[in-house]
């Protein structure tokens with residue numbers, strides 16, 4: 001199993017080695033570690049150095065976070081160039097949705113995304129996308145404009161017609177532990193081919209229902225696979241194996 005989207009830099013630095021050992025023992029082979037801003041990108045790259053066989057580093061600017069300063073964006077582009085060989089993807093990038101009151105945030109991040117996709121194309125890097133609800137369609141248009149081959153719509157919450165366009169474009173979609181208790185995600189699951197499905201925790205983001213008060217870690221991947229099996233049927237081992245293969249294909253691992 002591979003966690004296709006986790007904010008590993010937000011976990012306690014000191015206890016991380018023993019935690020990772022525990023996750024590995026439970027069958028978690030690797031993680032796709034995304035970043036939220038420039039300093040988070042440096043941290044993720046440092047984690048990749050510390051755990052080279054476990055951590056795949058993605059660097060990016062999360063669109064729900066505050067605007068990056070222009071010198072941070074310049075430094076980020078240099079970092080992409082300098083560390084290209086250690087970078088698995090650009091992410092988490094995308095469009096803001098949850099803070100509509102912030103003036104011009106959408107136009108700022110649309111411009112930034114447009115620019116970062118140019119870099120993804122140039123460096124042949126996959127992208128890890130935050131593109132929820134109505135923003136998914138705009139992001140899909142930009143991906144096509146830039147001829148991006150590898151893209152992952154993390155924790156997809158978009159409309160059904162956009163989902164089928166994403167599937168037709170051969171991009172990937174992931175589900176979180178929310179799949180186990182939320183009807184919307186269960187319906188989604190039935191409309192994504194198993195060959196384009198990824199699983200993620202978005203940890204340390206916390207979940208409800210049976211996951212309430214539990215620390216979110218890649219140990220929850222097993223729960224997600226169980227819930228996929230309940231929803232779709234079929235042998236669990238095959239599901240887990242196929243999803244792992246998808247993650248490797250999406251992120252060119």
Ligand SMILES: [Zn+2]
Pocket residue numbers: 005007034092202
């Ligand atoms: Zn995230």
